Every structure is written in C-alpha cells, then in structure tokens.
Amino acid sequence: MNTWFWRCVVMGSWLALLLWCSYWWPRSVAVALLGAGLIASGAGLQLGTQMLMMRAVLRGRGLPLPPAMVALRAWFAEWRWAWRLFGWQIPFGEHAEPDGVPVDREGKQVQGQVGVVLVHGYFCNRGVWTVWLRRLKARGIPCMAVTLEPAHGSPVDAMVDDLDRCVKAMVQQTGCAPLLVAHSMGGLVVRAWLKRLDANERARFAAHVVTVATPHGGAWLARFAQRLPAVEMREGSDWLQRLGPPPQDVPFSCWCSSSDNIVFPPDLAILPNAQCRQVDDAAHMQLLFDPRVWQHCLQLQAQLQARPQERSQERYQAAEVGASAADAGARACGS
Numbered sequence: 001m002n003t004w005f006w007r008c009v010v011m012g013s014w015l016a017l018l019l020w021c022s023y024w025w026p027r028s029v030a031v032a033l034l035g036a037g038l039i040a041s042g043a044g045l046q047l048g049t050q051m052l053m054m055r056a057v058l059r060g061r062g063l064p065l066p067p068a069m070v071a072l073r074a075w076f077a078e079w080r081w082a083w084r085l086f087g088w089q090i091p092f093g094e095h096a097e098p099d100g101v102p103v104d105r106e107g108k109q110v111q112g113q114v115g116v117v118l119v120h121g122y123f124c125n126r127g128v129w130t131v132w133l134r135r136l137k138a139r140g141i142p143c144m145a146v147t148l149e150p151a152h153g154s155p156v157d158a159m160v161d162d163l164d165r166c167v168k169a170m171v172q173q174t175g176c177a178p179l180l181v182a183h184s185m186g187g188l189v190v191r192a193w194l195k196r197l198d199a200n201e202r203a204r205f206a207a208h209v210v211t212v213a214t215p216h217g218g219a220w221l222a223r224f225a226q227r228l229p230a231v232e233m234r235e236g237s238d239w240l241q242r243l244g245p246p247p248q249d250v251p252f253s254c255w256c257s258s259s260d261n262i263v264f265p266p267d268l269a270i271l272p273n274a275q276c277r278q279v280d281d282a283a284h285m286q287l288l289f290d291p292r293v294w295q296h297c298l299q300l301q302a303q304l305q306a307r308p309q310e311r312s313q314e315r316y317q318a319a320e321v322g323a324s325a326a327d328a329g330a331r332a333c334g335s
Contacts, residue, residue: 006090010087043079050261054261064258082285090127114179116132119186126146131289142170163189182209199249213260222235256277258279259283
C-alpha cells in the first residue's frame with residue numbers, strides 16, 4: 001500500500017510541476033520558477049516545520065537542545081534522504097535489491113551464519129533497506145528485508161505475521177537466530193512479535209534486537225494522528241500500555257537522536273535495561289544510515305557469529321526442552 005501511495009505522490013508532484021510551468025512560463029517566467037521552487041521544496045518545508053516543533057517541545061520540557069547548526073545540517077541531510085527514499089527507493093525500488101543468503105560452489109545455502117532481518121517503519125517498505133541489503137550481501141552476511149502489511153487502517157499487531165514469516169525463513173536457511181534491525185515503528189512490530197513467542201521460540205528466532213528511532217514510549221507528533229496504526233504510537237497510548245516491557249531474555253540496543261524530527265523527545269526512543277546509544281546530529285531517516293549505527297550492527301553480528309558453540313548449546317537445550325514437552329504431551333494424550 002505504501003508503494004502505491006508514494007508513487008501517486010511522486011507522479012502527482014511531477015504532474016503538478018509540469019502543469020504549473022506549462023501554464024505560467026509563457027506568461028511569467030518568475031511566477032513559473034517560484035511555483036516550481038515551492039513544489040520542489042515542499043518536503044523540505046515540512047521537515048523544517050517538524051524540526052521547529054521538535055525544538056519547541058524540547059525547550060518546553062526543559063530538555064537540552066542540539067546546537068542550531070547541528071540541527072540545520074540534520075535538516076538538510078534529512079531532506080536529501082527524503083528525496084532519495086520517498087522519491088525513488090520506496091515508490092519504485094521496493095524489490096530492486098533482493099534478499100541474500102550466501103551459497104557454496106554447488107549452489108547450496110551455507111548454514112551456520114547469523115543473518116540480519118531488516119524491519120522498516122511507518123509509511124515505508126523494504127525499499128528503504130536497499131543500501132543495507134547491498135552492503136550486507138557484499139560482506140557475505142545473510143540478510144532479508146520485510147514489507148509490513150496492512151500498512152494503514154490496521155493495528156501494529158496486524159503486521160506481526162509478515163515479520164514472523166520473514167524471521168522463520170531466515171532461521172530455516174541459516175540455522176541460527178538472527179540479528180533484527182528495526183527502524184521507527186518497525187521496532188514496535190518486533191516487540192509485539194516477541195510478545196507472542198515463548199522463551200524457547202525467542203531463543204530460536206531472536207539473537208539481538210537493534211531499534212533505530214523507535215517510539216517505544218510513543219511520539220509527540222502522533223497526537224495529531226487519526227487512524228491506525230499511528231494512533232497507537234501516541235505517548236502513553238492504551239496499546240503501548242498493553243504491550244508492556246520487552247522480554248528480558250532478548251537483548252536490545254536502542255539508538256536515538258536529539259535531532260530526530262519525528263520521535264521526540266529522544267528519551268521516548270529508549271527502553272529500560274537496553275543499551276542506549278544517543279547522538280545529537282541525525283534526523284529520523286538520516287539516523288538509519290548513520291555510519292555509527294551501521295558499524296554497531298556489524299559488530300553485533302560479528303559477536304553473535306563468534307559464539308557458535310554457545311549457540312549450538314542453546315539450540316541443543318531448546319531441542320531437549322521441546323522433546324521433553326512433546327513426550328509429556330504424548331503421555332498426557334495417551335493416558
């Protein structure tokens with residue numbers, strides 16, 4: 001759904017630009033150029049408004065503000081990423097970069113590698129992960145990106161099944177619990193998914209979760225939302241209260257930024273008992289491509305990969321528990 005929404009937005013913008021210039025260029029070049037500039041800068045104006053609102057909220061709550069020049073650079077970088085992501089990759093490049101699982105010389109999938117599952121946020125699709133997929137595959141790291149549906153008008157819980165299928169496909173192909181990297185609302189989908197799993201399933205399907213600019217405590221801007229799933233991301237919403245804290249047996253790393261133009265204040269993107277990584281110079285989409293986030297995820301994947309004996313022991317213990325439960329169930333059924 002997000003794919004077609006953004007296609008309509010992009011093509012509608014180009015059509016509006018063409019019609020405006022066709023009408024005004026013969027009459028007034030200045031008016032034609034002024035209108036074209038306003039149409040082209042619409043995203044920048046919206047992002048700038050969000051930045052000003054963010055600074056007003058931080059100031060009103062007595063929280064430190066990022067320096068003006070830092071916020072200005074973050075706004076400009078976010079504008080560039082908005083053009084790239086929402087102007088091309090999301091509407092037209094959803095499947096431009098396929099998932100990747102390394103194979104041997106005989107074309108068989110290589111088992112025993114820790115993969116990375118990528119989960120997008122609100123109003124996006126898997127196209128947002130094109131750069132990540134390309135880089136991970138270049139390093140021989142198994143990777144999959146999911147598109148969450150239904151995108152609008154349904155609760156966050158409705159998207160869990162898509163994530164579940166993706167994670168289980170990764171585990172089936174690699175034999176290892178993956179590292180999950182989730183941006184924005186994607187982190188809430190991961191938490192809702194983990195809530196459905198029991199302890200043995202979490203050990204099999206989730207080695208570590210990295211959330212990037214996820215509104216764990218809600219988002220101030222969501223107060224203006226009128227439809228699902230955005231209304232569930234309001235600060236202190238009933239859904240967030242029901243979601244509760246994440247399970248303690250799955251480690252979390254939370255990245256946030258004091259220049260985030262969507263999830264602010266930044267403490268709303270932090271979970272208790274999680275590794276907190278806060279920066280001051282990255283906006284909402286920009287943070288997803290920050291080299292510090294990328295390096296952190298690479299290091300995590302390498303650390304998880306370096307524990308094969310521990311992972312094998314965990315899988316053995318999980319299998320033992322599963323077998324014992326199956327035997328007990330068989331005895332109960334036979335009695």
